[in-house]
Amino acid sequence: MMDIFVVSRSRFEESHTLEGLGPEAKHVHLVVPACQKSKYKLLAKRYGCNLIGCPYDGISLTRRLCGSLASSKFLMLDDDLTFYRRVSSRDWHLKYPEDIPGCCVKSLLQLVEDELERYAHVAISAREGNNRLPYEGVECSRPLRALAYRKKEFLSVVHGRVQIMEDFDVTMQLLRKGYKNHVIASWAQGQITTQMVGGCSDYRTHELHENNVRKFASLHSQFVSLRQKRNKSGGEFGNRLEATIYWKKAWESSQ
Numbered sequence: 001m002m003d004i005f006v007v008s009r010s011r012f013e014e015s016h017t018l019e020g021l022g023p024e025a026k027h028v029h030l031v032v033p034a035c036q037k038s039k040y041k042l043l044a045k046r047y048g049c050n051l052i053g054c055p056y057d058g059i060s061l062t063r064r065l066c067g068s069l070a071s072s073k074f075l076m077l078d079d080d081l082t083f084y085r086r087v088s089s090r091d092w093h094l095k096y097p098e099d100i101p102g103c104c105v106k107s108l109l110q111l112v113e114d115e116l117e118r119y120a121h122v123a124i125s126a127r128e129g130n131n132r133l134p135y136e137g138v139e140c141s142r143p144l145r146a147l148a149y150r151k152k153e154f155l156s157v158v159h160g161r162v163q164i165m166e167d168f169d170v171t172m173q174l175l176r177k178g179y180k181n182h183v184i185a186s187w188a189q190g191q192i193t194t195q196m197v198g199g200c201s202d203y204r205t206h207e208l209h210e211n212n213v214r215k216f217a218s219l220h221s222q223f224v225s226l227r228q229k230r231n232k233s234g235g236e237f238g239n240r241l242e243a244t245i246y247w248k249k250a251w252e253s254s255q
Helices: 016-027 033-045 057-070 106-116 168-175 206-219 246-251
Strands: 003-007 028-032 052-056 071-076 081-088 091-095 121-126 148-149 181-193 224-230 237-245
Touching: 003 016, 003 057, 003 181, 016 028, 016 033, 016 081, 016 106, 052 057, 057 071, 057 168, 057 224, 071 106, 071 168, 071 206, 081 106, 081 237, 091 237, 091 246, 106 148, 106 181, 168 181, 168 237, 168 246, 206 237
Parallel strands: 003 028, 003 071, 028 052, 121 181
Antiparallel strands: 071 148, 081 091, 081 181, 121 148, 224 237
């Protein structure tokens, strides 16, 4: 059975992800900083989660802990996600699962687990740009916020090399080792906004962000270029240095 981890920090009162998982939330391991564990007890009790205090600081080593605790296959979810289902293979519009007869998030979780039989790493498409993806999903593409792995391959790469963009670093290492990923597009996930209170906003500054984007680019210099991103949302982080990543080119280099 696939393990499910929801990683959270400084968001003690609510979790959009746990709410969206519905009855499946009772199967979740809620992973929080060890120093905040007592503050999360009520939230974990509300959804029936197994509460785990992580002794490491930062998301990169927290993700590695999740991988080490998993049995064989696992899914890691950010704590601020809403889930959507694409209407059909002929209609790219997204709806909440509860608005589609016979649809539930449990079927999404089963799909992710099934895909991990074929791929070492799998992701659920971001809501942004989902309409441009084929219904059956894509290989060697951009994963974020909802990430699934086979434990053996996940632990075969180096963790903790960057403090942010750590998920992209893991993906690029796996692609360069020759493992394709698969991004599911028949479902999608979205977050409210970048840099919402809590999570990595506790420690992410412009300086930290820029230094780590540059370090990430240096680790994968053949497959990354830098650009300035300007969003209307995201507060001060609406304008920031970002990386353009050539995912497929990274995998092709392994062949």
